[in-house]
Amino acid sequence: MRLIYSALFYFLAPAILARLFWRARKESTYSQRWLERLAVYDFEPESGVIWFHAVSVGEAEAAFPLIRAVKDRFPASTILVTATTPTGSARIKDVLGETAKHVYLPYDLPDCVNRFIRHYSPILAVVLETEIWPNLYRVCGLRDIPLAIVNGRLSEKSARGYLRLRSLTRESLSHVRLIAAQTPEDARRYVAIGADPNSVAVTGNIKFDTELPTEAQDRAKALRDTLFGKRPIFIAGSTHPGEESQILSAFDRLRSQFPELLLVLAPRHPHRIADVVAECEKMGLGIRLRSESEPCDESIDVFLLDTLGELRVFYAASDVAFVGGSLAPIGGHNVLEPAIAGVPVLFGPHMFNFADIACKLKESGGGIEVKNVEELALWTGRLLTDECLRSEVGENGKRFVSSNQGAVDRIVEQLGLLISNP
Structure with missing residues (x-):
């Protein structure tokens, strides 16, 4: 069987290399x-x-x-x-x-x-x-x-x-x-x-052993102070095609209740930034890129994270977090990164790659599953309105992570x- 597998791999190798260079176009x-x-x-x-x-x-x-x-x-x-x-x-x-x-x-x-x-x-x-x-x-x-x-x-x-x-x-x-x-x-x-x-x-699961060092917490506070000021922050991390439109729709619903709300949007793959920018512009939203290193004044609605390796710190700098790959049938991403920072975590119904963690985080009271745009807007609004609820969900998530290390x-x-x- 392995010989057949190897022969097929050799046969397909030119196509695999061609696909590699095709992807290099983007x-x-x-x-x-x-x-x-x-x-x-x-x-x-x-x-x-x-x-x-x-x-x-x-x-x-x-x-x-x-x-x-x-x-x-x-x-x-x-x-x-x-x-x-x-x-x-x-x-x-x-x-x-x-x-x-x-x-x-x-x-x-x-x-x-x-x-x-x-x-x-x-x-x-x-x-x-x-x-x-x-x-x-x-x-x-x-x-x-x-x-x-x-x-x-x-x-x-x-x-x-x-x-x-x-x-x-x-x-x-x-x-x-x-x-x-x-x-x-x-x-x-x-x-x-x-x-x-x-x-x-x-x-x-070794993902529970990820920590947020004091240095990262200090950096998160500094980023919030210099980039966002006192605005409430809703972050959507590791998003995929088909999810940004839903998140932007939820954000649009929330703005009537929270006019100062800022959306931090972090696509899973940075090469998709241009597509996400176009989607935001189509809705008439003001955009700031992380790579511009400029603060977000009242004209900015969406802060786009177009850099690598900073998502965890931006989770810690936010009030409510949604973890992507879960409204679209991707399988979800790591919900523990915002949880370890004490930030309430929302995720969609498609968490099959992290089913055990998602289920137990929800049972612990540290995570909330949302099935659609309406529930995403509803729960984000509740968490932003109720500081006690926001703190309770965040602390539950933090305890859940530490208890499984x-x-x-x-x-x-x-x-x-x-x-x-x-």
Whole structure:
């Protein structure tokens, strides 16, 4: 089965590269460093690294506390972090800088993954969340490289997809020494698709271990003072196509009740900023871009976050937060980022990628599910009007996050055993 998979991948490789350059028409970074995707490097090999793979921004943000903890535990080791998207790559560079090496993960072709593994000779491979790459996993297994899937998340839908390729999935997972699953349900699904039950442990979700340091809190206050003044702030983060129009509609309803209300809008993908600007202009809204670094006077209705890596701080600078990817059927995004800042969290009905967290956050009283534009406007208005309710929901969310922390420490212990007993 793996040979058929590899043959199909080789056959489709020209189309995959063509798509890469097609995407570069809108986002030029896709055409940069493309040889890394074939594991062709113009720098010297670096052997003996501890390697982490985080697909994009969300996985990278979750991985940072774990990477730092592993670096503290093994200070002599070089850390390598790979990604597959330019936004993930940019965030890794911004946060880790010179403390870690970084390249794109190569395509899952036998010659590419062999070149990659030879170049870095990892002593440990750590894959975040759901990625299963048959050829890469096989090379790790053949070279006796301990391989771990951490913060493992597997939805029912994904599990059904892997079950259709049961023999390929089972072979791939046979090379994995540790699957650190987020929940018992995730652990059960990994075993169902072919993982060795002895390799699966429930360690919790490392996204709970994300903290908002005092420095970030101070920065959030400074941003609010300099950019927004005393205006009430409603932020919608990680939004997708089809969501901005709904959010703008809710905002339009709210303005009659809250004439000074400012909407902070943060599209998930920065290359979409021009489309969002056009949508705002169509409604006659005044716009300020974050990159302009200018305060928002009364003529500004919408503040567009067109930079990377600042969403968490802007959540903390706001009064009410909506987390996108949930009004459109995307699967949702990380609701813990505003919750840890004590900001009331709203999210839509499509949270299937974060179903467990969304359900428990709602049960804790720290999150509110809204099904449509009407409910989004209604609950935002209630929270803006009632300071006691806003504070109560925010504190409930903050307590929910802190009560579920500790996954990073549990995972570091497990990874330490893999390094000590390869």
